[in-house]
Every structure is written in C-alpha cells, then in structure tokens.
Amino acid sequence: MLRSCTAGLRSLWALCGRREGAPRLSTDLPPAPRLFSTEKVIHKDWSLPNPSWSKDFKLLFDQFMKKCEDGSWERLPSYKHRSTQKSEDFKTYFLEPKLVKEERVSQVQLFTRGFEDGLGFEYVIFSNNDEKRTVCLFQGGPYLQGIPGFLHGGAMATMIDTALGSCAAIPGGIVMTANLNINFKRPVPICSVVVINSQLDKLEGRKLFLSCNVRSVDEKTLYSEATGLFIKLDPEKSLT
Numbered sequence: 001m002l003r004s005c006t007a008g009l010r011s012l013w014a015l016c017g018r019r020e021g022a023p024r025l026s027t028d029l030p031p032a033p034r035l036f037s038t039e040k041v042i043h044k045d046w047s048l049p050n051p052s053w054s055k056d057f058k059l060l061f062d063q064f065m066k067k068c069e070d071g072s073w074e075r076l077p078s079y080k081h082r083s084t085q086k087s088e089d090f091k092t093y094f095l096e097p098k099l100v101k102e103e104r105v106s107q108v109q110l111f112t113r114g115f116e117d118g119l120g121f122e123y124v125i126f127s128n129n130d131e132k133r134t135v136c137l138f139q140g141g142p143y144l145q146g147i148p149g150f151l152h153g154g155a156m157a158t159m160i161d162t163a164l165g166s167c168a169a170i171p172g173g174i175v176m177t178a179n180l181n182i183n184f185k186r187p188v189p190i191c192s193v194v195v196i197n198s199q200l201d202k203l204e205g206r207k208l209f210l211s212c213n214v215r216s217v218d219e220k221t222l223y224s225e226a227t228g229l230f231i232k233l234d235p236e237k238s239l240t
C-alpha cells in the first residue's frame with residue numbers, strides 16, 4: 001500500500017514539476033488527492049465492460065478479447081488518474097512545471113474518462129502492433145449529445161483523435177496531434193456503438209500520417225472518415 005501511495009505521490013509531484021528529494025516548503029503540500037483512499041489505492045481500468053455497455057458492445061468486446069489470446073492483438077488499459085509510462089515520460093521531458101497550478105493537481109484526470117458509467121465516453125481500444133493499427137469500440141452516452149438524438153461532432157472528434165493518437169503512439173511513442181481532418185458523413189445516434197478502425201499510413205521522420213473510418217457495428221453505415229498528422233515530440237524542443 002505504502003509503495004503504491006508513494007508512487008502515486010511521486011507522479012503527482014512530477015506533475016507539479018517537483019523532483020524526488022527536492023527541498024519542500026512546509027506549506028506547499030498539495031491537498032490530499034481524491035484518488036487515494038485511506039486503505040488502498042484503487043486504479044480502475046476504464047476500458048473494461050460495465051453495466052452501461054450494450055449487448056452489441058459486449059459482444060464485440062468479447063470477440064476482440066478472443067483475438068488477444070494469441071498475442072496478435074492487445075487491449076489497451078485506460079485510467080482516469082494513473083499515469084502510463086508514456087504520460088510519465090511526457091511529464092518528465094515536456095511539461096513545464098509552472099504550467100500546472102499545484103492546487104489543481106488533485107483534479108487532473110483524463111478528459112474522456114471524466115463521466116459516470118454510461119453517460120459519456122465508453123470505449124476500449126485494441127491494438128495490433130505488427131499491423132500498426134487499432135480498433136476502438138465506442139459507445140457515446142447521453143451527456144455527449146449535440147443535435148437532439150445524435151452525438152456531438154466534437155465528441156466524435158475527441159474519440160477519433162484518441163483512436164488515431166493511440167495508433168500513432170505504437171511506433172511514435174510520445175506524439176501530439178498536429179492536424180486532424182474529419183468528414184462527417186452520417187450523424188451518430190446517441191448511445192449507439194461505433195467501430196473506429198485506425199491505421200498508420202506513412203512514417204516520415206517525426207511525422208506520422210494516419211487515417212481512420214467510423215462505422216456501425218454491422219459495417220453498413222459509414223459515419224465518418226478522418227486523417228491525422230501526429231508529430232513525435234523532440235525532447236530537445238520546448239512545447240511552449
């Protein structure tokens with residue numbers, strides 16, 4: 001318990017720009033982060049089924065979990081608060097400490113995981129590293145409505161960015177979106193499940209060119225098509 005708490009605090013300090021062992025003022029301890037209970041640290045993996053997932057969603061999830069059994073596919077875990085190795089590296093090399101106010105640190109969470117079960121972004125991403133592609137299963141909840149009955153285009157764009165970004169991160173490591181082009185072809189009904197197929201099309205130095213399409217589960221409806229340019233970050237360059 002103590003070890004995981006320490007690791008959690010270390011990452012929070014990293015976010016405030018504080019290095020382990022650095023001198024500390026008595027007054028500048030951050031407020032107790034809500035993710036810590038007094039007993040143990042629970043890091044929920046949000047890319048696992050919950051009761052809000054539709055039958056279609058669970059069925060597809062099970063099919064992809066089967067594909068993971070021989071190691072060709074992998075389910076990417078997803079956390080609201082916990083840092084992945086890539087985000088730790090990002091904080092270490094690219095995040096300027098002064099950019100994040102200490103009193104805000106305990107509130108930091110992944111945008112797409114900031115909703116109660118079923119209300120926002122329900123998704124899971126599977127990656128096939130050899131084929132440099134990912135499949136994202138996404139069910140957009142009622143808090144993501146735009147035009148009545150349909151998903152907000154910005155919510156769809158968020159998921160497309162997340163799906164493409166995760167695909168780019170396979171070969172690229174720490175990447176950022178430089179350009180995203182989306183053609184919205186059909187509106188996506190709220191609470192329906194869509195499948196986002198992403199692939200790496202070209203790698204040119206630090207530039208990764210990707211594309212994806214968003215389809216219904218039966219593949220009959222093409223909702224959107226998108227392309228994205230992601231840039232592998234250069235540790236020698238400041239982001240600001």
Ligand SMILES: CC/C=C\C/C=C\C/C=C\CCCCCCCC(=O)SCCNC(=O)CCNC(=O)[C@H](O)C(C)(C)COP(=O)(O)OP(=O)(O)OC[C@H]1O[C@@H](n2cnc3c(N)ncnc32)[C@H](O)[C@@H]1OP(=O)(O)O
Pocket residue numbers: 084086087090161162163165166169173174175176177178179205206207229231232233234237239
């Ligand atoms: C993906 C996750 C990675 C790490 C985090 C880990 C875990 C998190 C967990 C889950 C996350 C799930 C994925 C979420 C995905 C979300 C991704 C985002 O939303 S990123 C936020 C939005 N993007 C930005 O704020 C980026 C702002 N832009 C920049 O900071 C910079 O422009 C840049 C992209 C960093 C590039 O700057 P650099 O100085 O490093 O490169 P440049 O020398 O400017 O360019 C290199 C190369 O690329 C060409 N280029 C750059 N931008 C464009 C463009 N918009 N269009 C076309 N070409 C572009 C540039 O011309 C250069 O080309 P070259 O001369 O041929 O080399």
